[in-house]
Amino acid sequence: MVIWFYAFAASIVPVTSTATIDVDNIPRTPDAFVEAGEIIFNGKGKCITCHTLDTSAPPGRCPDLTDIAVRAATRQPGMTAKEYFIESTYEPHKFLVPGYGNIMPPVWKPPISLSELEIETVIAFLQSQGGEVDLTPFEPPVDIGSAESLVEELPPILTGDVERGQRVFVEGAKCIACHTVAGVEQPAGQTLDEGVEVVTAPDLTEIAALNSLRYIEESILVPNAQIVSGYGSITVKTGGATIQGTLVTQDNEKIVVRVKDAAGNEEERTILLSELDPEPIEELTDLKGKGYFWIQVTLADTGATVSGDLVEEDDENITLQVGEETQTVSKSNVKVQATLIDFDENVIVGELVSENEDEITLNVDGEEQIIDTFDIDEGPTYSRAFGKRLAVTSPMPNNFPLLLSVSDMSDLLAFLATLTGATDATVAEGEALDAGTEETAE
Numbered sequence: 001m002v003i004w005f006y007a008f009a010a011s012i013v014p015v016t017s018t019a020t021i022d023v024d025n026i027p028r029t030p031d032a033f034v035e036a037g038e039i040i041f042n043g044k045g046k047c048i049t050c051h052t053l054d055t056s057a058p059p060g061r062c063p064d065l066t067d068i069a070v071r072a073a074t075r076q077p078g079m080t081a082k083e084y085f086i087e088s089t090y091e092p093h094k095f096l097v098p099g100y101g102n103i104m105p106p107v108w109k110p111p112i113s114l115s116e117l118e119i120e121t122v123i124a125f126l127q128s129q130g131g132e133v134d135l136t137p138f139e140p141p142v143d144i145g146s147a148e149s150l151v152e153e154l155p156p157i158l159t160g161d162v163e164r165g166q167r168v169f170v171e172g173a174k175c176i177a178c179h180t181v182a183g184v185e186q187p188a189g190q191t192l193d194e195g196v197e198v199v200t201a202p203d204l205t206e207i208a209a210l211n212s213l214r215y216i217e218e219s220i221l222v223p224n225a226q227i228v229s230g231y232g233s234i235t236v237k238t239g240g241a242t243i244q245g246t247l248v249t250q251d252n253e254k255i256v257v258r259v260k261d262a263a264g265n266e267e268e269r270t271i272l273l274s275e276l277d278p279e280p281i282e283e284l285t286d287l288k289g290k291g292y293f294w295i296q297v298t299l300a301d302t303g304a305t306v307s308g309d310l311v312e313e314d315d316e317n318i319t320l321q322v323g324e325e326t327q328t329v330s331k332s333n334v335k336v337q338a339t340l341i342d343f344d345e346n347v348i349v350g351e352l353v354s355e356n357e358d359e360i361t362l363n364v365d366g367e368e369q370i371i372d373t374f375d376i377d378e379g380p381t382y383s384r385a386f387g388k389r390l391a392v393t394s395p396m397p398n399n400f401p402l403l404l405s406v407s408d409m410s411d412l413l414a415f416l417a418t419l420t421g422a423t424d425a426t427v428a429e430g431e432a433l434d435a436g437t438e439e440t441a442e
């Protein structure tokens with residue numbers, strides 16, 4: 001039952017509306033702008049494909065926007081709701097809601113290509129979701145008319161063969177085992193390579209209408225670069241137990257992970273971030289990149305323990321949110337803990353006092369202990385801090401660069417470039433499926 005639900009949810013293609021509006025001919029009033037913005041939100045802007053406006057809807061790929069104007073004012077310190085909306089439509093990569101990947105395309109770029117005025121109406125519509133509509137003109141942060149801003153987005157030159165690309169999609173790379181595309185069917189009895197598991201993956205019916213080909217190409221070659229929310233794999237430890245599954249949602253307090261039990265049934269588990277087990281950290285580098293969000297260190301000079309949410313990090317310092325205050329700790333001022341296991345399987349943890357080829361001196365609970373290196377079975381491993389992290393990876397195999405030839409890749413991209421959802425909206429579902437079956441059976 002639960003499995004069926006997810007299979008079903010994954011196959012829903014949010015319906016974008018075909019209604020259009022010419023914003024150049026509407027009066028500059030809140031009502032007219034909100035109304036036009038809603039049409040663009042559901043239509044040309046394609047916002048509704050990823051975002052939801054209904055808190056009871058299954059989570060979309062992007063955050064639910066119910067009452068977004070209330071939350072927008074608090075998303076980033078010093079930024080008003082309108083400033084936040086301007087940034088998130090023009091430069092969506094600048095601030096990401098925790099748990100959501102960098103997948104929103106700037107709506108002014110192709111393929112969506114909203115005009116400045118159209119974006120203003122969408123902003124008015126978003127403001128109307130729980131806030132005041134303010135039509136004060138503003139200077140867009142990006143000059144969308146300039147050639148430079150478009151040049152970088154020019155798609156790779158498509159020389160591929162679309163039909164061959166579809167065969168790569170269905171039979172060669174077997175993308176169809178996990179991704180759905182309206183009108184394309186998985187061949188009966190298709191088997192996957194060893195080690196590849198069927199997982200719920202994003203629907204690709206409209207992928208080319210939503211994302212640039214560069215993004216699509218990157219998603220195939222480097223699946224971990226951007227992970228669509230709700231589709232990432234995660235491994236966390238809590239209470240000594242390791243939980244592995246798909247990260248469904250995440251906020252500042254908890255995560256929801258979809259796990260499979262031994263019988264293969266899926267269930268969702270809610271885990272409080274505060275209940276994750278801190279793991280030893282060997283190197284204090286790129287902590288955020290490794291997914292750490294909470295850090296504990298012991299200061300070398302005072303012996304004090306400092307812990308809190310990770311705010312900032314550079315080569316020299318780590319800044320933690322400790323209660324109401326932030327505290328900056330120098331990476332060179334942290335005590336190093338060593339963990340080693342001797343041949344009797346005793347685990348010894350202490351602060352490193354000194355070490356040489358023959359022996360290691362640790363301070364264990366205030367007493368120095370000298371351990372002969374000949375007695376060590378495992379380790380020592382050094383930890384400079386303890387941390388809690390959420391490391392989300394893509395469940396998509398990462399060997400496509402090896403698996404696909406250059407021509408496979410170019411054909412596959414040519415096929416994916418045709419997935420704009422446009423044809424399927426005009427063809428009845430039955431016909432689309434028939435067409436797909438014929439093509440794949442040839």
Ligand SMILES: *[C@@H]1O[C@H](CO)[C@@H](O)[C@H](O)[C@H]1NC(C)=O
Binds near residue numbers: 314315316317328
């Ligand atoms: C680290 O913090 C110290 C003290 O707060 C500061 O003087 C130093 O400039 C910081 N280093 C970097 C790279 O910001």
